[in-house]
Amino acid sequence: MRSWLFRLLxxxxxxxxxxxxxxxxxxxxxxxxPDEPAPTQAADDGDEPxxxxxxxxxxxxxxxxxxxDGEDATPADEEAAPAEEEMTDACEATVPGTEITxxxxxxxxxxxxxxxxxxxxxxxxxxxSLYDTLMRYxxxxxGYVPHLAEGVEPNDDLTEWTLTLxxxxxxxxxxxxxxxxVQSSMERFLRDDPSVRNQSRAFVAWxxxxxxxxxxxxxxxxxxPWGTFQYALADEPGMMIxxxxxxxxxxxxxxxxxxxxxxGPYNIERYAPQEEIVVxxxxxxxxGPVCIETIRFVRIPGAPATYEAFQNDELDVAFLRExxxxxxxxxxxDGENGWTFLQNSGGTVLINNxxxxxxxxxTDVRLREAIAYALDxxxxxxxxxxxxxSPTSSMLSEKSLFWDDELFAPVEPDIERARQLVQEVKDETxxxxxxxxxxxxxxxxxDWAIAAEALLEAAGFDVDLDNDGTVLDMVGAVLVQADxxxxxxxxxxxxxxxxxxxxxxxxxxxxxxxxxxxxxxxxALETLAGATxxxxxxxxxxxxxxxxxxxxxxxxxxTTEELLIWKPNVKGIxxxxxxxxxxxxxxIDEG
Amino acid sequence: xxxxIGLKLVRLVPVLFLVSLxxxxxxxxxxxxxxxxxxxxxxxxxxxxxxxxxxxxDKPITDRYVDWLSGxxxxxxxxxxxxxxxxxxxxxxxxxxxxLRLSAMALGMSFTIAIFLGVWSAQAAGTRVDRLVSxxxxxxxxxxxxxxxxxxIFFFVFRESIPRWLWVIGMGLxxxxxxxxxxxxLVEDRAHFSGWFGYAIATLVVAGLMMxxxxxWPDFPRTASHRYDDNWxxxxxxxxxxxxxxxxxxxxxxxxxxxxxxxxxxxxQFVLSARAKGMPTWRILFRDALRPSSFSLITVAxxxxxxxxxxxxxxxxxxxxxxxxxxxxGTGVIPKNYTIVQGGVLVLxxxxxxxxxxxxxxxxxxxxxxxxxxx
Numbered sequence: 019m020r021s022w023l024f025r026l027l028x029x030x031x032x033x034x035x036x037x038x039x040x041x042x043x044x045x046x047x048x049x050x051x052p053d054e055p056a057p058t059q060a061a062d063d064g065d066e067p068x069x070x071x072x073x074x075x076x077x078x079x080x081x082x083x084x085x086x087d088g089e090d091a092t093p094a095d096e097e098a099a100p101a102e103e104e105m106t107d108a109c110e111a112t113v114p115g116t117e118i119t120x121x122x123x124x125x126x127x128x129x130x131x132x133x134x135x136x137x138x139x140x141x142x143x144x145x146x147s148l149y150d151t152l153m154r155y156x157x158x159x160x161g162y163v164p165h166l167a168e169g170v171e172p173n174d175d176l177t178e179w180t181l182t183l184x185x186x187x188x189x190x191x192x193x194x195x196x197x198x199x200v201q202s203s204m205e206r207f208l209r210d211d212p213s214v215r216n217q218s219r220a221f222v223a224w225x226x227x228x229x230x231x232x233x234x235x236x237x238x239x240x241x242x243p244w245g246t247f248q249y250a251l252a253d254e255p256g257m258m259i260x261x262x263x264x265x266x267x268x269x270x271x272x273x274x275x276x277x278x279x280x281x282g283p284y285n286i287e288r289y290a291p292q293e294e295i296v297v298x299x300x301x302x303x304x305x306g307p308v309c310i311e312t313i314r315f316v317r318i319p320g321a322p323a324t325y326e327a328f329q330n331d332e333l334d335v336a337f338l339r340e341x342x343x344x345x346x347x348x349x350x351x352d353g354e355n356g357w358t359f360l361q362n363s364g365g366t367v368l369i370n371n372x373x374x375x376x377x378x379x380x381t382d383v384r385l386r387e388a389i390a391y392a393l394d395x396x397x398x399x400x401x402x403x404x405x406x407x408s409p410t411s412s413m414l415s416e417k418s419l420f421w422d423d424e425l426f427a428p429v430e431p432d433i434e435r436a437r438q439l440v441q442e443v444k445d446e447t448x449x450x451x452x453x454x455x456x457x458x459x460x461x462x463x464x465d466w467a468i469a470a471e472a473l474l475e476a477a478g479f480d481v482d483l484d485n486d487g488t489v490l491d492m493v494g495a496v497l498v499q500a501d502x503x504x505x506x507x508x509x510x511x512x513x514x515x516x517x518x519x520x521x522x523x524x525x526x527x528x529x530x531x532x533x534x535x536x537x538x539x540x541x542a543l544e545t546l547a548g549a550t551x552x553x554x555x556x557x558x559x560x561x562x563x564x565x566x567x568x569x570x571x572x573x574x575x576x577t578t579e580e581l582l583i584w585k586p587n588v589k590g591i592x593x594x595x596x597x598x599x600x601x602x603x604x605x606i607d608e609g
Numbered sequence: 610x611x612x613x614i615g616l617k618l619v620r621l622v623p624v625l626f627l628v629s630l631x632x633x634x635x636x637x638x639x640x641x642x643x644x645x646x647x648x649x650x651x652x653x654x655x656x657x658x659x660x661x662x663x664x665x666x667d668k669p670i671t672d673r674y675v676d677w678l679s680g681x682x683x684x685x686x687x688x689x690x691x692x693x694x695x696x697x698x699x700x701x702x703x704x705x706x707x708x709l710r711l712s713a714m715a716l717g718m719s720f721t722i723a724i725f726l727g728v729w730s731a732q733a734a735g736t737r738v739d740r741l742v743s744x745x746x747x748x749x750x751x752x753x754x755x756x757x758x759x760x761x762i763f764f765f766v767f768r769e770s771i772p773r774w775l776w777v778i779g780m781g782l783x784x785x786x787x788x789x790x791x792x793x794x795l796v797e798d799r800a801h802f803s804g805w806f807g808y809a810i811a812t813l814v815v816a817g818l819m820m821x822x823x824x825x826w827p828d829f830p831r832t833a834s835h836r837y838d839d840n841w842x843x844x845x846x847x848x849x850x851x852x853x854x855x856x857x858x859x860x861x862x863x864x865x866x867x868x869x870x871x872x873x874x875x876x877x878q879f880v881l882s883a884r885a886k887g888m889p890t891w892r893i894l895f896r897d898a899l900r901p902s903s904f905s906l907i908t909v910a911x912x913x914x915x916x917x918x919x920x921x922x923x924x925x926x927x928x929x930x931x932x933x934x935x936x937x938x939g940t941g942v943i944p945k946n947y948t949i950v951q952g953g954v955l956v957l958x959x960x961x962x963x964x965x966x967x968x969x970x971x972x973x974x975x976x977x978x979x980x981x982x983x984x
Contacts, residue, residue, distance in 0.1 A: 127692035212663035213692065215656070273693050290703060291693055292940055293931045318832055318929040319939070327831040327929070330766055490944060494642045498657060528655070 108590060108605035109309035112299040116606050117312040118588055120335035121324040123580075125292055125317050130273035131254035132207050132214045137510075138337065138359070138580070138597025142254075144315050146600050147297050149257035149280035152181070152200070153248045155514045155595035157357065160419055160552060162248035166195065166258060166281060166304075168234075170251060176243035176548055181251070183234040187304040189260040190278040190285070197236040201228040203259045211269065218254045220528070221518065245550035249515045252595055283308040283602040292317075309590075309605035328352070328583065335584040335591070335599070340462075341399075344581045345406035356583035357593040361510040362414045363519075364578025365407075367393065367455075367470070368496065368507035371571060373533030378503045379449050386570035388439035389504070392477035393470060394431040395575045402466035408577040413563050415577035419513040419552060425560035429567070433477055440478035451478055457485040457506035458492045467506065496531060508578060514595040516559055517546050523562075523571055534571040617966040621959065628958040629681070629951060633674050636947045642666075643690045643945045664690050677951060686952035691944060697952035700936060705956065707848075708925070708932035711833070712917035714848050715855035716910060722860045723906075727867030728894050734872055742864065749861035758854040758927040765829045765850055773826050780819035787812040832929035851928040855921065859913055863906055870902035877901075904972070911968035915961035933957070 126134045126141025131149060134141035152167040164170070168182040187195040207214060207222040227239035240247065250256065259272060263279040272279050277286055281304060284297035295315040299308035318324045318333075321340035325347055328336040338344050347353050367389060372381040379385055395409035412428040414421050443449055453474070457467040464485050471481045487495075495501050511519045521527050524543050525535040542565055546558035580597050590603040644660040661667050665676070680687055686697035730742040752760075764772050791808030798805075833847045874880065875898055883893045922934030933953060941949035 129693075133692055212659045213694075215660070215692070291689075291695055292700070292936065293703065316832075316929075319926050323831065323927070323929060326762070326766070330828075330831040332830050332832055488943060490642070490645060494645045497645055497654065498642055 108603070108607075109307050111307045112301060112311050113309055113606070114311060116310045117314065118310055118334035118584075118604075118606070119314040119316060119332065121327060121333040121337060122315050122317045123337040123339055126295070127215065128213075128273035128291075129276050129286060129289060129295075130213075130269070131257040131259070132209075132216050132219070133273050134216060134254070136216050136218060136254050136596065138582070138599065139339065142596050142598040143337075144295050144297070145254065145257060146282060146594070146598055147284040147313060148276060148282045148286060149259070150282040150600075150602070151252050151256035152183075152258070153251040153256055154592075154600070155249075155252050157593045157595075160513070162246075162252060165252075166256075167251065170248055172245075172247065172550070176245050176247075176550065177240045178237050179240070179247045180231075180235065180237045184304075185234055187281060189262070189281060190300065190302060191260065191262055193260050193262045194233070195258060195281060196233040197228075197230045199258050199261060200236060201230065202261045202264075203257065204228070204255050206259060206264075206269070207255060209269075213269075213273070216254050218250065221250055222255050243548040244517075245548050245554070246515065246517065249518070249595065284313060287312070303602070305602055308602065310601065313601060325352075331585075334588050335582065337597075338581045338583065339578065341403040341407035341579070344579055347581060347583060352583050353581055355586050355588075356581055357599075358417075359512065359580040359582070359593070359597040360415050360417055361508070361512060361578040361580065361597075362418055362516070363509040363511045363574045365574070365576035366507045366509055367573040367575065368502075368505040368532060369570070369572045370500070370503050371532045371534045373500045373531060376500055376533070379443070379453055380503050382443050382447070383570055384439045384443050385453075386573070388436040388443075388477055388479075389474065390429050390570055390573045391432040391436035391439070392473050392479070393573060393575055394473060395428075397473065398466055398469050398575055401469035402462045408579055409575060410577055411574055413511070413566060413574055414559065417577075420516075420556040420559055422556065422560070425556070426563055433473075436477035444478070451480040452482060453479050453503045454482045454484065455504040456487075456492050456495050456502050457483070458487060458489040459485055460489070463506055500531075507572070510578065512596060516555060517543070517549075520546065520562065532571060534569075536565060536569045536571070538565045539569065539571070613970065614966070617969070621962050624962055625955060625958055629678065629955055630674070632951055632954045633677070633947065634670070636942070636945065636950050637670050639942065639945050643947070666690075673947075677948065681951075681955065686955070687948040689940070689949055690946045691940065697948050700940075700949060701933065701952055701956055704931060704933045704936040707833070707930055708918055708921055708934060710844065711848050711852055711855070711921055711924070711930065711932060712914055714845070714852035715859065715917055716914055718852055718856040719859035719863050719913075720910065722856075723863030723867060724899070726860070727864045727906075728871060728899065730864065730868045731871030731875060732890070732894060734868075739868075742868075746861035746864050749857045752857060754854055754858065755923045755927060757857050758851065758924050761850045761854055762831060762927070766831050769826070769828070773823065776826075777819060777823055780815060780822075784812055784816045784819060787815060833925075848930075851921075851924045851930060854927075855917060855924055862909065862913075866905050866909060867902060870905055871898060874898045874902045907971065908968060911964050915957075915964050918957060918960060 120143070122143070123139040126144055128134055128141075129145065129148060131145055134145055136142060150166050152165060153162045153170065154165040155161075156163045164184070166184060166187060168184045170179055170181045172179050181197075181200065183195060183197065183200070189195070193199070204222055204225065207216065207219040221244075224241045224244065225238050226241045229237040229239060231237065238247070258281050259276075260279050263276070264272060267275075267279075274289060275286060283300060283303045283305065285300055286295070287298040288294065288296040293316075297313050297315075299311050316333075318327050321338050321343040324333070324336050325338060325343045327333045328347075329350075329352075338347060344353075369380045369386050369389065370376060370378045371386075372378070380389075390411065393411070395411050396405075399405055399407040399409035408415060408417075410416070410428050411431075412426045414426045418426075420426075440451065444451060455467065455471065455474075457463050467483055467485045471483045474481050492505060496505050496507070509519050509522070521543060522529045522531065523534055523536075523539055524530065525537070525540050539562065542558060542561040545561065546555065549555040549558050582593070582597070582599060584591055587607050588604060589607045590605050592600040592603055594600055642657070642661075644657050644664065644666060665673060668676075677687055684698070686701070688694045688696055689700060726742050726746075730739045733739045787808055791805050791812055794805035794808060827846045827849075829850050830847055833851050871894075877898075880893060880898055883897055888897075918933060921930075921932055922938045924930075925932040925935040926939065933956075937950055937953035937957075940946055941953060
C-alpha cells in the first residue's frame with residue numbers, strides 16, 4: 019500500500035514539474051534588460067546615401083575592396099548626393115532609451131585627440147563620436163568625402179590645400195565653426211606638453227602656414243607635397259575643439275570631460291578610464307537627429323571573451339583582431355554584419371639594419387634576404403593561428419585595393435637559397451651564424467617565435483630567442499636600447515594611408531627605428547607622398563616593393579585583419595579610415 | 610576594549626611601511642619602461658625621454674619612493690602613470706567596490722552552503738551522506754578557480770539548459786525523498802501529526818523553491834559589468850557566476866573545517882546533556898554546537914576575505930570585471946605603473962590587517978572565556 023501510494027504521488031509530482039517547466043518558454047531567449055531600447059522609427063532603407071564628391075581627385079578610385087561585410091555597397095560611379103543628405107532619416111529625433119554597447123580592442127589614452135594614439139584600436143571610434151572630422155574616408159568609394167568641411171582643393175604641386183568649411187555649424191555653446199577654430203585645433207598638436215602623444219603631430223608639423231581668407235575659407239601651406247592631405251583632415255587633426263571650452267576649462271578637461279568641446283553627434287556622459295566610456299546623443303547635432311541615445315564603449319580582455327559577450331547579446335558591436343576569433347565569427351555568420359579592415363604588413367620581422375651605429379650581423383643584406391626566404395609564412399600561420407590568419411610575404415594583402423599579382427608578388431620560401439646566402443656570409447666574414455630574436459610573450463607570439471626559430475635554424479642561423487618578456491619589454495629593447503637583431507613587429511599599412519606608416523623607411527624619418535637607408539626607397543616614398551589618386555599610389559607602392567626586394571629592410575609575414583561586427587538590428591554605422599566607425603547615422607531597426 | 614583596538618592600530622604602522630617599501634623596490638625590478646608602454650611602437654627616442662621626465666621616471670628610485678611616501682602620508686597616492694593620468698585614489702575607489710561586492714558575495718555563498726553541509730555532514734558522520742559530501746568537497750577543491758570560471762561560462766551562459774535541468778533533477782530527488790518520508794510517517798502513525806506534517810511542509814517548500822528557481826532562471830551575462838551598479842538584482846545576476854567560481858574551493862575548505870570542529874563539539878558533555886534533556890536536534894546543532902565550532906571557520910573566513918579582495922585578478926579578468934585585482938595586476942604590474950601598484954597594495958594591506966584585527970576582537974564575543982581572560 020505504502021509503495022503504491024508513494025509511486026503514484028511521485029509520478030504526479032514529476033508530471034507536475036515537467037508540465038510547469040514546459041509552460042515557461044518565454045524567457046528562453048535573450049533577456050530583455052531593464053534599459054533595453056524602445057522601438058526606433060526605422061528608415062525605409064538602412065543604407066547610407068551616396069557620398070558627396072570630394073573634389074580632391076579621388077573620382078577615379080578603384081572598385082571597392084573585396085570584403086565580407088554585409089552592407090550594400092554604394093556604387094562608386096553613382097551620382098553623389100550633397101553631404102547634408104548623408105545624415106540619417108531613420109528618425110526624427112533621438113529615440114529615448116535606445117542604447118548600444120561596443121566592445122573595444124583596447125582603451126584609449128584619453129578623450130583629447132592630441133593625446134589618444136589614433137586608430138580604431140585605441141580610441142579613434144570613441145573620439146569620432148565626440149568630435150566628428152572635417153573630412154571622412156569613404157570605404158565604399160575608397161575616397162575622401164567632406165564632412166564638417168564643404169571641400170578641400172590642392173594647388174598643382176600639392177603643397178597648398180584650400181579648405182572650405184560648411185556654413186552654419188556651431189558648438190553647443192554657440193561658438194561657430196570657423197577657420198580660426200580649425201587653426202587652433204590643429205595647433206594644439208604642436209603645443210609644448212608631454213601629454214601630446216598623438217603621432218599626427220609629425221604631419222601637422224608639415225603645415226608651415228595657415229592662410230585665412232575668411233571665416234569659412236583657409237589655405238594650408240605645407241613644407242612638402244602631400245597628395246592625400248585629406249587624410250590629416252579625416253584623422254585626429256580634423257577633429258575640431260571648441261576654443262571657448264579650452265579657454266574656460268583648460269586643456270586637461272578636453273582629455274577628461276569634454277562636454278561641449280566637440281562637434282560630434284554625441285557628448286560625453288561618463289568617462290571611467292579602464293572601465294567604460296558612455297556617450298549621450300546631442301539634440302543639437304549639426305547633421306540632424308541622432309537616433310541612438312546612448313553608446314557605451316567597454317573593453318573586455320581578450321578577443322574570445324569579447325566575441326562571447328557579442329554572442330550573448332551583451333555587446334551590439336565588437337572589435338575583433340585575433341585571427342582565430344575572426345575565423346570563428348565568420349564561420350558563425352557574424353561577419354556578415356560588419357566591416358573588415360586590412361592592415362597590410364601587420365606582421366613583420368623588424369630587422370636591425372644598423373640603427374644608431376650598431377653593427378648586428380643583419381647589416382649584411384644577404385642575411386636579411388636569407389631570412390625572407392627561410393620564413394615560410396604558411397607554416398608560421400599554421401603554428402600561430404591554426405591556419406586562420408592571412409599569411410603573406412608581400413607588403414600588400416591580396417585583398418588590398420592596390421593589389422596586383424605581378425607588381426606585389428610575394429616572396430616564395432626557398433630554404434636552399436636561404437642556406438646558400440647564410441653560408442656565403444659565414445664563409446666571407448667568419449660569422450658563426452648567431453642571431454638574436456626578441457618577441458613578446460602573448461601565447462600566439464610564443465608559438466610563432468618557436469616556429470620562426472626552427473625555420474631560421476634550418477637555414478643555418480643559430481637563433482637566440484627571447485620571448486619571455488611582455489610587449490613592453492620588446493618595445494623598450496627596440497626603441498629605447500636599440501638592442502636587437504630581429505623583433506616581432508608590425509607596420510599596419512592601411513589602404514587609405516599607406517604613406518604615413520611607410521614613411522618610417524625614409525632615411526631621414528625620425529621614427530626610422532632600424533637604421534635603414536636606401537636612396538631609391540627615399541625616392542619611392544617621395545613619389546608616394548605626391549600621389550593623388552589610387553593609380554599613382556599603386557605605382558608608388560609597386561616601386562617601393564621593387565626596392566624592398568633588393569634591400570630587404572625587414573621581412574613581412576602576414577596581413578593583420580580587423581573585423582568589426584555589429585548586430586543585424588544595428589544599422590547605419592559608417593566605417594571610415596584607420597579602423598574607425600562613425601555613429602552619426604546609426605539607428606536600431608526593431609523591424 | 611579601546612586600548613586593544615588602539616594597540617592593533619599602532620601595529621599597523623610598521624607593517625604598512627614595510628609593505629610599501631618592499632612593493633616599491635620589487636616593482637622597480639620588473640623589466641620594462643612605463644614610458645615605452647604609454648607611447649607604443651610609434652614613439653621616437655625624444656618622445657620617450659620627454660615622457661620619462663614628465664613622469665619623474667628619470668629620478669633615482671629612492672627619491673621617487675620618498676616623494677610617493679610623503680604624498681601617501683597626506684592621503685595623496687599620486688597619479689597613474691598611464692594616460693589619462695587619473696589620481697590613484699580615484700582609480701582605487703572605483704575598483705574596490707566591485708571587488709568587495711564580489712568577495713562578499715563569494716564569502717556569503719561559501720558560508721551559507723558550508724554551514725549547511727558542514728553541520729549536516731558532522732551530524733551524519735560516517736554515513737553515505739557524509740561520504741557523498743566529503744567526496745564532493747574534494748572535487749570542489751580540485752577544480753582551479755580559472756577552470757571553474759570557464760566551465761561556468763560554458764554551461765551557464767552558452768548551455769544554460771544543462772544546469773537548469775540538473776537543478777530540477779537534483780532538487781527533484783530531494784523532493785522525492787522528503788515526500789517519501791512524509792508519506793512513510795503518515796502511513797506509520799497517522800495520529801502523530803507533527804511527524805508527517807513537518808516533512809510535508811518541507812516537501813512543499815523545496816518543491817516550490819525548485820519550481821521558482823526553474824521559472825526565474827536568469828540569463829547569466831558573459832561579463833560582470835559595472836553598468837548594473839544601481840540595480841542590486843542585476844548586480845547579483847552579473848556577479849553570480851564569478852562569485853560561484855570563487856566560492857567553490859572556499860565551500861569545500863569551510864565545510865571540511867566546520868565538519869571537523871563540529872564532530873569534536875558534538876562529543877562534548879553539554880551536547881550529551883542537551884540530548885538527554887530531549888532538545889530537538891536542529892536546536893542542538895545550530896544553537897548550541899555551531900557557535901563553539903566556528904572559531905576556525907571565522908579565522909579562515911577572515912583570511913579568505915582578505916585573500917579574495919586582493920586575489921580575484923584571474924576571475925576579474927575572465928569575467929571582465931574592473932576590480933581591484935585587475936587594476937593592480939593589469940593596469941599596475943604589467944605596464945609597470947608603480948603608483949597604482951603602490952596605492953593598491955597599501956589599501957589591500959590596510960584592509961587585510963584591519964580585518965584580522967576585527968577577527969581577533971570578535972573572538973571575545975564568541976567565547977566568554979576569552980573575554981574574561983581565562984583562556
